[in-house]
Amino acid sequence: MTTVKFTATLVIQVTALTVEGPVEGDAMAGLDLSGRRALLTGGAQGLGQGMAAALAAAGAQVVIGDVQIEAGEAAADALGEGHGFVALDVTDEGSWENAVVATTQMLGGLDVLVNNAGIEITSLVVDVDPADVQRQLAVNVLGTTLGVKHGLRTMRPDGIAGTGGTIINVASVAATIAFPGIAVYSATKSAVDRLTRVAAMESGKLGYGVRVNCIYPGLVPTAMGAGLANDVAELGLFASPEEAVAGVVELTPAGRLGEVEDMADAVVFLASDAARFITGAGLPVDGGMGM
Template sequence: MTHMDLTGRSALVTGGAQGLGEGMAHALARAGARVVIADIQDDRGAKLAETLGTGHGFVHLDVTDDASWAAAAAAAVEQLGGLDILVNNAGVEVSSLLADLDPEGVRKMLEVNVLGTALGIKHAFRTMRPGGAAGNGGSVINIASVAATIAFPAIAVYSATKSAVDRLTRVAAMESGKLGYGVRVNCLYPGLVPNEMGAGLANDVARLGLFGSPEEAVGAVVELTPSGRLAATEDIANAVVFLASDSAAFVNGAGLPVDGGMGM
């Protein structure tokens, strides 16, 4: 087994039915992990699990609901025979100028991005710690965003929620260590990916008059990125595999930028 080989390990990926989560599920499976996709999109999630092949599965999960988390964690352990890796990927972005904030959009981002991540950590700890249903420790990987490290217009609340993910990560790592849970907790700061969410943001900032067109908005992001391109799903997914692997055995309480240098 190489340090990046996840053979024999079990992973749950929230928001795994599409976008970055789908790419992460595929990357973890390629590395040898058995994967349970957790999402509110039942049909899409179940179909994706089938494409991953035998040994993988799907569970319904509303990340904002504590009881849903408890059921999903238990189902994942039952399907996989354990749980070693949680990827807290589920997230939403609602673009708005601060002068025009809609409280409902703010609440949605707070509930999914902050509460959802916190509940994921809670149930990962309860499942992975000594005496838990899995009980062998593990790795929690929270998905923050380059938005937590830069000042980009129209995403103030989204940026705040992703900064909260960073803080949750660091406190969780300390609690796990102090209490002997054996669970490493890290987060990623993905750069802008040209998927559905990324395209939505480009369209939104153009609609709000901040850029002349979605293409101009994308160009501004690329201009701010030393690597000279947008992120690819594979860039983020490969970093998830790294943090889940033995190659990151002494990486804990960290935030890893995968943004081409945009947030430096």
Template sequence: MSVSDLAGRKALVTGGAKGLGAGMAAALADAGAAVVIGDVLEEEGRATADSVAKSGVDTGFVKLDVTDDGNWERAVAATVEQLGGLDLLVNNAGIEISSLVVDIDPADIRRMCEVNILGVALGLKHGLRAMRPGGAAGSGGAIVNVSSVAATIPFPGIAGYSATKSAVDRLTRVAAQEAGKLGYGVRVNCVYPGLVATEMGLGLAADMERLGLWPSADAAVADVIGLTPLGRLGEVADIADTVVFLASDAARFVTGIGLPVDGGMGM
């Protein structure tokens, strides 16, 4: 059996209705894990769950607003009930709102803090409670948080987003320390994706033109590629396969890290 085989594992992926989250859910299922998708987008989330089910694993959908503590409690309970446990959590849900620093809207910063920081913090809270000894699942596991290359480099137009994704890194490392010292049996890591041509990624490129930072979205993308030693944008599979690695026994002695998956852009 491959150390990357996730057969028998039970996973919850937030923001899994589309984009990177949908790719992560599919990759986990392809590796053998049963998967529940948590998202506020109910129609898209159920459709993605139906698609993932074609891998032959148990799948499901739960409506989840990651900023709400009660939503998290219900989503984790529903996942444990449907799958018979929970030992993998991917905190992927996130939003990006571009702005020049001189034009920052407090409401935008608050919203990003709620989804990107509070959403991950609550995911860690309820994921660890369920996975630790005596929890609803109680068999340990792994949590993977999704940060961003924006946490590692200064890139114009995304100060608020960069700040929130830097916070994801700190949450990850402290949670890993606590989980280890308290004997939870849960590894906690995060990934730093580079720019991927998802709806969010392409929207970011368009924002760079709107803010006057680049003459066009294509020019912004070209400059990102120019800053990337591997010479291309990321693909959904690049990020998803890394999440599978961190969730698997191949990473059994890895915890508390932030792993760049950015083609070298953030080095």
């Protein structure tokens, strides 16, 4: 096969501009979320709880949506005054309709939606249980899809919020690597990636004014992360949970597991004006594991 290289020269005429005073959307202030109203799913624990705290710390008002009512209310209370909780089953259309209306009324609008809720059930492909497949599809794919649907409907110009905004979906490094024991989970998170990009294109084409992006978190030692390490060891894929963790670290150029703050900071960035020209993107927050 012959490789042909093409070289093109692009000439751009630049006109000098003089700008006096601060530029709107200056990156120095881009991570200030003051005045933003956010709904975050799966915020009762783990990554979601950390993301909610980071959004609040950046100045946003946050409503946590979760099926775990007691834990969700406690997580919302921990954020302080001006934040709230709404019961939300992400797999249920009516629950989403109620949640976006309640959030918009509670906060006076909606600018940020984080689709974080998700589940992982470990299994070898040869032992997959159809019921477990359906559960992961329901929460990870249907739940995120309904979130994007109602986020766009709420934030677009004719929606009940109507001022545009941003949607951030939580995929996983599992969408970009072949890690044993999580085939179905990996498939669902790959679906989240594709959903994100198509939704971003539709939002742009139809003038919704809503940016749609996703992040790919690496392994974080939350309850879900610890559970995965135990599960793959029980399946005989690693000699012990410790060896499973060591295997992940070995695959990660950064040389460590992820931390909740790593993922939370990425969400704050994508929700901010610093990311104002970013849409349809997947941001790896995995220490290089998925490169």
